[in-house]
Amino acid sequence: MTLAPDMAVSGRAASPGKLTDLFQLGLDAPICLTWELTYACNLSCVHCLSSSGRRDPRELSTDECKAVIDTLERMQVFYVNIGGGEPTVRPDFWELVDYATAHHVGVKFSTNGVKLDAAAAARLAASDYVDVQISLDGATREVNDAVRGPGSFDTAMRAMGNLRDAGFTGFKLSVVMTRQNIPQIDQFKAIADEYGAQLRLTRLRPSGRGADVWDELHPLPAQQKELYDWLVAHGEQVLTGDSFFHLSAFGSALPGLNLCGAGRVVCLIDPVGDVYACPFAIHENFLAGNVRSAGGFEGVWKTSSLFADLRKPDTGGACKSCGFYDSCRGGCMAAKFFTGLPLDGPDPECVLGHSEQALAGPRTIPAVSKDHSRAVPARNQPVMLNLLTRRPAAPPVSACAESPLAGFAAEGMSR
Amino acid sequence: MAGPVTFDLDRAWQVDPRVSMRPEPFGALLYHFGTRRLSFLKNQTVLAVVRSLADHPSARSACLACGVAEGELPAYARALGALADSKMISERELA
Numbered sequence: 169m170t171l172a173p174d175m176a177v178s179g180r181a182a183s184p185g186k187l188t189d190l191f192q193l194g195l196d197a198p199i200c201l202t203w204e205l206t207y208a209c210n211l212s213c214v215h216c217l218s219s220s221g222r223r224d225p226r227e228l229s230t231d232e233c234k235a236v237i238d239t240l241e242r243m244q245v246f247y248v249n250i251g252g253g254e255p256t257v258r259p260d261f262w263e264l265v266d267y268a269t270a271h272h273v274g275v276k277f278s279t280n281g282v283k284l285d286a287a288a289a290a291r292l293a294a295s296d297y298v299d300v301q302i303s304l305d306g307a308t309r310e311v312n313d314a315v316r317g318p319g320s321f322d323t324a325m326r327a328m329g330n331l332r333d334a335g336f337t338g339f340k341l342s343v344v345m346t347r348q349n350i351p352q353i354d355q356f357k358a359i360a361d362e363y364g365a366q367l368r369l370t371r372l373r374p375s376g377r378g379a380d381v382w383d384e385l386h387p388l389p390a391q392q393k394e395l396y397d398w399l400v401a402h403g404e405q406v407l408t409g410d411s412f413f414h415l416s417a418f419g420s421a422l423p424g425l426n427l428c429g430a431g432r433v434v435c436l437i438d439p440v441g442d443v444y445a446c447p448f449a450i451h452e453n454f455l456a457g458n459v460r461s462a463g464g465f466e467g468v469w470k471t472s473s474l475f476a477d478l479r480k481p482d483t484g485g486a487c488k489s490c491g492f493y494d495s496c497r498g499g500c501m502a503a504k505f506f507t508g509l510p511l512d513g514p515d516p517e518c519v520l521g522h523s524e525q526a527l528a529g530p531r532t533i534p535a536v537s538k539d540h541s542r543a544v545p546a547r548n549q550p551v552m553l554n555l556l557t558r559r560p561a562a563p564p565v566s567a568c569a570e571s572p573l574a575g576f577a578a579e580g581m582s583r
Numbered sequence: 584m585a586g587p588v589t590f591d592l593d594r595a596w597q598v599d600p601r602v603s604m605r606p607e608p609f610g611a612l613l614y615h616f617g618t619r620r621l622s623f624l625k626n627q628t629v630l631a632v633v634r635s636l637a638d639h640p641s642a643r644s645a646c647l648a649c650g651v652a653e654g655e656l657p658a659y660a661r662a663l664g665a666l667a668d669s670k671m672i673s674e675r676e677l678a
Contacts, residue, residue: 187623190609197605199612199621244605246614246621272603274616296601297616 188425194432194479197243198469202447203437205233205261206253207540210282212549213305213316215344215385218438218450219376220253221542227439230260232460236437237264239465240273247274249301251447253439253540256283262291269297278303278342280320281327289327289334301340301368302327307355311348315385317550328363337364340407344372345395346385353398357406369399371411374506374516375448377541379533382507384552392519393418414499414515417492426495430502431456431478435469438538443468445478448502452537485512490520508533590664592643592656596636597675606630613671622671629662633672640677 208223209216228236240248248268255261256279268275276299284292284300292298302324306312309321331339341360343349349356353369360367374382387395396415399406404423413426427433430446437443441459444450456475457468469475487498498504499515507516508531514522542549598604601616610624611633624630631649632642639645646659666672 195607195612199614244603246603246605246612247616274603274614299619 188427191425191427191429191433192479192482194475196470197466198245198435199429199433200247200249201240201245201435201437202249202251203236204251204253204439204447205255205264206258206439208257209252209254209280210257210546210548211254211280211317211320212542212546213320213377214381214550214552215305215315215346215372215376215378216541217373217376217378217448218251218253219536219539219541221546222540223253224440224540228441228459230263232441233260233264234267236441236459236465237268237271237273239459240268241271243466243469245273247276249447250275250277252278254280254282256288265298269295275299276301276340279327280316281324284327284330286330286334289330289336292331292339293334293336299339300331300336301342302331302365303342303344304356304359305344305346306349307352307359311352313550314348314552315346315381315550317546317548319548328359328365331365332363339365340368341365342368342370345369345387346372347387347391348385350387350391350395353395357402366407367405368407368409369395369411370409371414371500371503373448373500373503375502376450376536379506379536381552386517389519389521392517396422396519414496414503414517415519416495417490417519421495426497428497428501430454431472431475435475437465443472445474446502448500449505450538451505451534453505453534454502483512486510487512487514487522490514490522492520506534507531590642590660590667592646592660592663593641595640595675595677596642596645596663596667596672598633598636599670599673602671604630604633613666615669615671618670620669620671622666622669624662629659632659632663633666636672637675 204218206223206227207218207220209220212221255277265275274297278301281302292300304312304324305315306321312321343356357367372378372386392415396418399408399412399422408424410424410426412422416422416426435443435445436447437459438450443456443459443465445454445456456472459465459468461467463471482497484493485498487493499518501511503516504511509516509523509526513526516523516527599615603614605612610626611630613622624633628649628651632645635645635649636642639648642663646656651659663672
């Protein structure tokens with residue numbers, strides 16, 4: 169998912185600086201948008217932005233989805249990033265993909281690969297207007313499955329194999345960068361190369377269930393620099409969805425727009441038709457309206473007071489005097505909101521350390537306002553135990569262990 | 584930054600069929616579904632030129648028909664060259 173569109177701006181006529189100024193004030197229609205088709209998911213990733221798991225009974229029907237696509241066609245939205253949940257579990261998924269592309273709305277969809285069999289891969293390879301993004305958050309089974317759940321590594325690799333075998337080159341391998349997988353960044357690149365995919369690295373956000381694991385998963389300061397250097401070295405070969413503009417204070421700006429597009433050039437439609445400013449802000453504070461309202465999606469985009477506020481010229485707030493403000497722009501609105509920081513101040517991961525004081529002080533983490541997590545743990549729910557760096561000195565002892573010495577490890581024997 | 588662009592104003596050009604063009608108050612946004620790149624046209628005249636490329640035997644004649652002055656042609660050649668580099672427009676065989 170992207171906060172700003174995943175795009176390389178090209179053309180000498182297009183000076184990215186000026187383009188950013190135009191985008192800052194919003195466009196009459198989004199360039200692209202993220203559309204979560206369902207909250208249902210076969211996985212239960214610990215950092216899920218949308219706290220997905222269970223289907224919402226109010227989800228848009230097939231006809232309602234088609235009406236949204238008609239609107240997007242009329243507004244000339246170039247493409248939609250379809251996600252979820254796991255979008256391919258919707259029985260009408262392919263019908264909607266076909267409907268969108270037939271109506272000149274391009275599709276890129278994110279999937280864990282569960283439904284990407286050989287037939288689906290062949291179908292995708294035949295279309296110019298559908299792109300696929302496979303999610304993988306570890307270059308090894310161990311690192312990936314710890315956050316995405318047992319079996320999810322194998323599922324993703326099988327899906328990538330099917331895409332490769334079908335001749336689909338240039339699909340995206342999408343990785344959320346974490347403390348555990350930043351050391352594997354070259355391995356991810358090797359996997360992408362092996363499968364003919366393009367690597368896409370995005371930022372972990374403290375949104376949805378991500379708020380629960382943020383402290384354990386978000387990259388350490390030294391890793392931010394490592395990531396920045398890697399991104400600079402690999403330039404436009406790697407996509408980022410413009411995720412990392414908060415890292416630009418390490419030096420020069422990274423390729424891309426370096427802009428928060430929320431409510432200005434992008435937004436999110438959730439499975440029940442609610443329109444939010446961005447994919448990382450599924451919270452009532454960022455709710456602009458619903459596509460089921462009288463004016464439909466177009467009415468929300470054009471008349472929402474929240475979006476009007478976001479399109480006002482940025483004052484910079486506490487970051488105004490920072491020399492990197494032009495490229496960093498105070499970082500990510502959602503990251504600030506969900507860590508309880510003021511929206512007009514520095515990002516929680518400000519690489520100059522300007523948020524350290526605020527993070528150490530009193531702050532209130534906002535309560536979750538939407539949660540579709542499963543009530544009962546799924547069979548393949550990830551268990552983050554293997555992420556612990558300190559292990560207990562001795563295995564736990566069951567109360568009914570038969571040994572009379574159970575629980576009494578002799579000195580020197582327990583290590 | 585792209586290197587020096589050489590663009591042949593006297594050849595026939597067209598917008599790539601996989602490009603979608605959206606008019607904007609400042610000109611237009613272009614999106615290429617094949618390369619998945621976005622570009623933009625910074626004024627209404629260049630938009631008019633790009634839109635009419637397919638109707639003219641050369642880019643030069645498209646420019647002139649849209650009111651581009653002789654002295655402005657080098658700037659338009661640079662802008663069109665950038666679009667050609669990013670595959671937004673391509674050469675067309677004259678029928």
